[in-house]
Amino acid sequence: MNTIRLNIDRALNAVTREQIQALESPVKKGLDALHSGSGAGHDFLGWLHLPSSITEADFGEIEDAAAVLRAGCEFVIVTGIGGSYLGTKAVVDALNGSFDWLQRERRNPLLLYAGHHIGEDYLYELSELLKGRSFGIINISKSGTTTEPALAFRLLKKQLEDALGREKARQRIIAVTDPARGALRRLAVQEGYRTFAIPDNIGGRFSMLTPAGLLPMAVAGIDIRRLVAGALSMEMHTAAETPFPDNIAALYAATRNALYAAGKKIEILANFHPKLHYIGEWWKQLYGESEGKEHKGIFPASVDFTTDLHSMGQWIQEGERTIFETVISVENPDHNVPIPADGANLDGLNYLAGKRVDEVNKMAELGTQLAHVDGGVPNIRITLPRVNAWYIGQLCYFFEKACGISGYVLGINPFDQPGVEAYKKNMFALLKKPGYEKESDAISAGL
DSSP states (O other): OOSSSEEGOOOOSSSSSHHHHTTTHHHHHHHHHHHHHHTTTGGGOOOTTEEEHHHHHHHHHHHHHHHHHHHHHHHHEOOGGGGGTHHHHHHHHHHHHHGGGOOSSSSEEEEEEOOOOOOOOHHHHHHHHHTTOOEEEEEOOOSOHEEEOOOOOOOHHHHHHHOOOOOHHHHEEEEOSSOOOOOOHHHHHHHHEEEEEOOOTGGGGGGGTTTHHHHHHHHOOOOHHHHHHHHHHHHHHTTSSGGGOOHHHHHHHHHHHHHHTTOEEEEEEESSSGGHHHHHHHHHHHHHHHOOOOOOOOEEEEEETTGGTTHHHHHHSSSSSEEEEEEEEESSSSSSOBBBOOOOOOOOOGGGSSSSSSHHHHHHHHHHHHHHHHHOOOOEEESSSSSSHHHHHHHHHHHHHHHHHHOOOOHHHHOOOGGGHHHHHHHHHHHHTTTTTHHHHHHHOOO
């Protein structure tokens, strides 16, 4: 089968098939609201048919810009926060070699990231690394004024201009921003940067398949055409007319909402493949920012197994029973590593001699699932036949579609994020940003 698969059998210790089936109607209403554009946040549904709307011209323009950076740069810095970098890092980490960053000779520039936090030591160390090195910048921001990426870009832009001069530096900077307005759009026009647009109707956490994700992925050597093709196949598999039992996005949304209603307030996304770590990080933003509103929503967490079985495993096995797991299972690894025999057998592992490492990993995965289910932790399983661009494209679109449906089942707008502004207002007031004088005075009085 050329698609990812969903199995909910091991969630049925906490909810029944009838309880999940009972959500078919609200799930169908949510799915129909997405496709008709009749639900809350309908002006941010551009991602819904994005895989099927990307044209050959779009691919060509992205690949051409990527080729320029690939030819002239040892490093390319992606400046962005939230969805402006997490989707890229999730895909690049999943699909490139685990140790590509250590290779002395690379076919592709190494992607580095800035603007995803406000770490002075990090920015200093990045600046030191880039001294005397050839680098470019992909600056991703709809507004151009979000503090974290704007600050990082200001520093990196100055360093690049100091090294190359303003004229040459502008050839190494690409802006991915609003189609027509905002500070970064104005700067790009003023400086003559090459630009790509993030459509107005696509929010950051759904922007992986816009130039915000596809451009840096192409720079890193990812087959973006295959990635989009995988997403397109999932767009078709999860269409509005797909029957509920066959629509895995609808079934996942129904199952997790049934578990939520049964008191399972935390969803842990687990994987047994270390390259999928940042898929978990991207997923946390997607679901946390989409569903955590009006004092509702499942709390999204993620773990890497078996690593985290030696840190979080005890809590998952015997802690408060408010959790369920969604496990991403990879059917076939790319490589075959047999376990050798050892004459002394001091480690006692000769019983594994001749087996593949993946056989051990698979039994660890099955053993963990059985233990957690026995311990009262329902398990949902998502199977990827392989970790490649096609299946990662499918997986990411699947999660996006299910997220939109699930938000509507919860009765919230899954496409805004009003709570994100609270810390910003306080930060601006504390920094005495012009226009925040009243807030600054109020905070100072409170402190």
